[in-house]
Amino acid sequence: MSKLRKLGRVALAALSIGLIVVSFLPIWWTDLWWVRMWDFPRLQVSALLVVVGVGLWFVSLGRWRWPLLGGTAAALAWQISHFVAYFPLYPKQVASIENCPPGRQLSLMNANVLMTNQDYGRLIRLVEVSKPDILLLLEPGFEWEAAIKPLLGAYRYRLSEPIPNTYGIILLSKLPMEGRIEYLLQPAVPSANVRLRLPGGEQIDLHAVHPEPPWPGDDSGERDAELVTVGKRVRDEGRAAIVMGDLNDVAWSRTSGLFRRAGGMLDPRVGRGFYPTFNANYPLLRWPLDHLFVSPHFRVMKLDLLPDIGSDHLPIFFRLCLTEEGSERKVAPEASPSTEAEAADEVQSGLEETMEERNGE
Numbered sequence: 001m002s003k004l005r006k007l008g009r010v011a012l013a014a015l016s017i018g019l020i021v022v023s024f025l026p027i028w029w030t031d032l033w034w035v036r037m038w039d040f041p042r043l044q045v046s047a048l049l050v051v052v053g054v055g056l057w058f059v060s061l062g063r064w065r066w067p068l069l070g071g072t073a074a075a076l077a078w079q080i081s082h083f084v085a086y087f088p089l090y091p092k093q094v095a096s097i098e099n100c101p102p103g104r105q106l107s108l109m110n111a112n113v114l115m116t117n118q119d120y121g122r123l124i125r126l127v128e129v130s131k132p133d134i135l136l137l138l139e140p141g142f143e144w145e146a147a148i149k150p151l152l153g154a155y156r157y158r159l160s161e162p163i164p165n166t167y168g169i170i171l172l173s174k175l176p177m178e179g180r181i182e183y184l185l186q187p188a189v190p191s192a193n194v195r196l197r198l199p200g201g202e203q204i205d206l207h208a209v210h211p212e213p214p215w216p217g218d219d220s221g222e223r224d225a226e227l228v229t230v231g232k233r234v235r236d237e238g239r240a241a242i243v244m245g246d247l248n249d250v251a252w253s254r255t256s257g258l259f260r261r262a263g264g265m266l267d268p269r270v271g272r273g274f275y276p277t278f279n280a281n282y283p284l285l286r287w288p289l290d291h292l293f294v295s296p297h298f299r300v301m302k303l304d305l306l307p308d309i310g311s312d313h314l315p316i317f318f319r320l321c322l323t324e325e326g327s328e329r330k331v332a333p334e335a336s337p338s339t340e341a342e343a344a345d346e347v348q349s350g351l352e353e354t355m356e357e358r359n360g361e
Helices: 002-027 033-039 042-058 062-086 120-130 142-147 221-237 254-263 337-360
Strands: 105-112 134-138 157-161 169-173 177-182 191-197 203-209 241-246 290-294 298-305 316-322
Touching (some): 002 033, 002 062, 033 254, 042 062, 105 120, 105 290, 134 241, 169 177, 169 191, 191 221, 203 221, 221 254, 254 290, 254 337, 290 316
Parallel strands (some): 203 241
Antiparallel strands (some): 134 169, 157 169, 177 191, 241 290, 298 316
16 A cells, blocks of 8 residues: 555656646747647646646645645646636627627638538538628538538638648638638648628728648647738738638647737637637547637627537637728737747748758658
């Protein structure tokens, strides 16, 4: 029994040290995937830190008890500082509005369909019920392009780039839409850049993105550079703008913060909730990967997670109101010098990573 107790204490101490390390590891500003991946599970690591902290309080570890307990508490406070803004009592970053002229409203639905998912009917029925003005589908292959034909009667305007590498994109609009599919950084990862005209005549820009995630063998430089590039474009154009998609990043990461500062963008979820979309199959291992960010021209009417469609992502729905003139610049033409310098470094790092991959092929 004494050996088991000793092993238990050693395991508790080791777990505490491990959680402390992975909590602070992302402070190291690097594109390495095994560092950046710890931006994602901050909620889950926080829960484990609470459990370990309770264990340290009641289990005697001699002289190591208080240092480990202090380190665990510091790690928990650090983790919470990243996502506290998404609790409902936190001040909203984008104000709510109930009454909005119909000609200035816009509803959008984002759905990562999972390329191998063949339950096409669930998505089609959900779209028919939700009736979004804009429908963004991510990961569609050619089978998905064929399967959604029943929806096309309601969506006169569309861009479609179904590719069998899990980075396909289909953008459908009931509103007049002009734009194009682009490859901002990587030759196999498309995005969409369009201009929409609301029923009241105002024009807004929409950027739909789905960069690669950091994972074994693929660091985050290209993802980070693509997001920052889009943010810089939003600020340069200065118009009413929306950035939407599966960003393969969480809203509380340093990259997302840089993207928002570079673009002068706002996060509607701040002060409203986490709205975690991935992984739909594991509720306890879920975080927000599918996002919508707006320029200061908008207010929020509705924000909802939608039912499961058989994908590993949950769809998410937004209804927005354009409360300012769409052509009016609401942010400074440039971000702060430090943000501009950090953004330039990030873009350069992503370009170098892309060139290394191409040279290695």
